[in-house]
Amino acid sequence: GIQVEQSPPDLILQEGANSTLRCNFSDSVNNLQWFHQNPWGQLINLFYIPSGTKQNGRLSATTVATERYSLLYISSSQTTDSGVYFCAVGTGTASKLTFGTGTRLQVTL
């Protein structure tokens, strides 16, 4: 099956810093989503981005499907950005998602 690798696995930032999270995948996909899992376990949809670039406030994402990677940018980080960020890619019938193991982000004051 498809492999999804996320880096870095852990990240500690001071409030106000910027960061880039990376997602590499091993095959063609028909869906790519970024999620934020908050400390209460809730999964929040950040971006649906099988290709191209999108921005939403302080967050933006870029997927280069031909080179099989996606990047999530967080600017001016805040403590509420803490949690785990997952990349998930969809393949085949029903676009079944395969998740990466996540990047755990901690933003400190």
Added chain:
Amino acid sequence: NAGVTQTPKFRVLKTGQSMTLLCAQDMNHEYMYWYRQDPGMGLRLIHYSVGEGTTAKGEVPDGYNVSRLKKQNFLLGLESAAPSQTSVYFCASSYRGILNEQFFGPGTRLTVL
């Protein structure tokens, strides 16, 4: 719209007991999914459905059964619970076709003693 809802939110079972988790969506989505998340890991697909009356196996289907009798509901059953099924279970749904973004429910935390 409530989106995707899951019942119950928490449950504790003893080994060998059975239970059913209910997922409901009000977005008229064709596709529905059940995932499990174990500590420190991403989600893994258990079963999915591409429409009312259909089900299919995902990556980790053993020990689970599913049913989709109505388009808006997707049930996940554990016939004889085992400690290895202690996990957080998430349901998701999406449209069919190009706009296939998946939307997730809040999760059900299940502990099997």
